[in-house]
Amino acid sequence: MAEPDEFRTIRRRLTEKLGAAVDNKSRARLLSLRAVVSRILGELDDALADGRLALTYAEATGELRRTAVAQARLAHVLRWRGEFVEADRLFAEANSTELPERLRAVLHEHAGRSCYDQGRLMEACHHFERALDLRGTEDPELQARIRLSLDAVAERVAETGFGPYPRTREEVLESDRPPAPARDGDLWGFAGPDGDMVIAAEYAEAQPFRDGLAWVRRPETERWSLVDRTGATVLEPSYPVVRSFSDGLAWVSDGxxxxxxxxxxxxxxxVPHGFADVRPFRRGVAVVRRDGWGAVDRNGRIVVPTRHHGFVTVLADGRYVDGFTEEGLAVVDVAGRRGVVNRAGKVLVPPTHPALVIHPVAFLVGDGTGRWGALDRRGEPLIEPVHRDRDEVVAEIERLLVDTSPVL
Known part of the structure; x- marks a missing residue:
C-alpha cells in the first residue's frame, strides 16, 4: 500500500487533469478515481462528493459500463461511511446482466462485503458464491479473496449465527411490489403480496400493473379501462386492444x-403514426414496424428508419433482447446481414456481417464460414475473424481489458 503522501500526490494530479477535462467521459473517470483516493485516505466527505458528481457525469454518457463503475465506486464510499442501505442499492443497480462477467463478479464480491459488515452473512455468502460462478475458474486472485472472505464469514457465524434471511433484489432496491392479478370465481381482481384481495374481483380480464397502472376489461364491454393501484378508474373503456405501460406510454389499437x-x-x-407492430418503450425509444422495422421516440419522431427486416439483438451470453439493450444498442437485419444502431439512430456498424453479437465492450462478428472476430464500439476492427467460436473471441477480449479491478 502506498503512503498517504503518495496518495495525496495522485489526488493532486487527478485534480490538475480535471481542470482540463471537458467531456463527460473524462470527468466521470477522473472524479470517480479521485473519490477512490479520498476514500483510501479516509476523507470520506470528499470521496462522497466526488463519487456523486462522477455518477452524474457517467450517467450523462449513456454508457452502461461507465455508469456501473461509477455506481460501484460511490457504493464503496457509502459502505465505508456505514450508509449501507444506499450502498447496497447502488451495488444492485450497477450489476446489470449486460456487463462483462469480470465486472459483475467484482460487484458481487463488494456487495458481499457490504452484507458481511451488516451481519447479513447468509446474503454475503450468496454474493460470494455468485462471484465465483461468474469468474471463479478463470480468476485465481478472485478465488483467493473470496476464500479469505468466506473464512471471515465462518468465524463470525460461529460467534453470532448467519443473521437475517437474505433479501430479494426487489427488497434491496426498495421496490414496492404492486398488486398482482388474481382470480376470484369467474372474475379477476388484484391481490397484495399476502394474497388478500386489494382491488375487488369485478373484471373479465386484468393485466399486470406497469408504471403504477393496469388495464382491465369489464364483463359488459370488449374495451379496456385503465385503473391505478387503488382501483380507481383513470381511463374509461377506450380501446379493444392494449399493451402495458412502459416509460409512461402504452400502445393501443382500435384493431x-x-x-x-x-x-x-x-x-x-x-405517437399518432399508426404502426403495424410495436414493442414497449424502453428509455424513451420503441421498436416499431411499418413497411419495415425501425424505432420511434416518445415525441413520435422516427429515430431509426423503418426499412430494416428485423431487430435481432443477441448478447454475448446468448440472451435475446427485444429491441435495444440497456445502453441503447440494437442489432438490425437487412437481407440477412447484421449491423448495429443506437437509440439515437446512429449507425455504429453497417449491416454487412453474416452474424453479429453485442459484447459488453465490443461487437462479436462472424464471417459466415464459422470464423469469429470482434469490432470495437466504434465499429473498427479489434480482433481478426480467425477464431473458431465466440468463446475464443471473448477470451481474447478479456486479455485486452486493462482494468482488472475497476471498482478499486
Whole structure:
C-alpha cells in the first residue's frame, strides 16, 4: 500500500487533469478515481462528493459500463461511511446482466462485503458464491479473496449465527411490489403480496400493473379501462386492444392493420403514426414496424428508419433482447446481414456481417464460414475473424481489458 503522501500526490494530479477535462467521459473517470483516493485516505466527505458528481457525469454518457463503475465506486464510499442501505442499492443497480462477467463478479464480491459488515452473512455468502460462478475458474486472485472472505464469514457465524434471511433484489432496491392479478370465481381482481384481495374481483380480464397502472376489461364491454393501484378508474373503456405501460406510454389499437398508437396515462395520443407492430418503450425509444422495422421516440419522431427486416439483438451470453439493450444498442437485419444502431439512430456498424453479437465492450462478428472476430464500439476492427467460436473471441477480449479491478 502506498503512503498517504503518495496518495495525496495522485489526488493532486487527478485534480490538475480535471481542470482540463471537458467531456463527460473524462470527468466521470477522473472524479470517480479521485473519490477512490479520498476514500483510501479516509476523507470520506470528499470521496462522497466526488463519487456523486462522477455518477452524474457517467450517467450523462449513456454508457452502461461507465455508469456501473461509477455506481460501484460511490457504493464503496457509502459502505465505508456505514450508509449501507444506499450502498447496497447502488451495488444492485450497477450489476446489470449486460456487463462483462469480470465486472459483475467484482460487484458481487463488494456487495458481499457490504452484507458481511451488516451481519447479513447468509446474503454475503450468496454474493460470494455468485462471484465465483461468474469468474471463479478463470480468476485465481478472485478465488483467493473470496476464500479469505468466506473464512471471515465462518468465524463470525460461529460467534453470532448467519443473521437475517437474505433479501430479494426487489427488497434491496426498495421496490414496492404492486398488486398482482388474481382470480376470484369467474372474475379477476388484484391481490397484495399476502394474497388478500386489494382491488375487488369485478373484471373479465386484468393485466399486470406497469408504471403504477393496469388495464382491465369489464364483463359488459370488449374495451379496456385503465385503473391505478387503488382501483380507481383513470381511463374509461377506450380501446379493444392494449399493451402495458412502459416509460409512461402504452400502445393501443382500435384493431386492423397499422392501427397502433401510443397514449399517455391521461389517454392523450402521443405517437399518432399508426404502426403495424410495436414493442414497449424502453428509455424513451420503441421498436416499431411499418413497411419495415425501425424505432420511434416518445415525441413520435422516427429515430431509426423503418426499412430494416428485423431487430435481432443477441448478447454475448446468448440472451435475446427485444429491441435495444440497456445502453441503447440494437442489432438490425437487412437481407440477412447484421449491423448495429443506437437509440439515437446512429449507425455504429453497417449491416454487412453474416452474424453479429453485442459484447459488453465490443461487437462479436462472424464471417459466415464459422470464423469469429470482434469490432470495437466504434465499429473498427479489434480482433481478426480467425477464431473458431465466440468463446475464443471473448477470451481474447478479456486479455485486452486493462482494468482488472475497476471498482478499486
Amino acid at each position: 386492423g392493420d397499422a392501427g397502433w398508437v401510443a397514449i399517455d396515462a391521461t389517454g392523450e395520443v402521443v
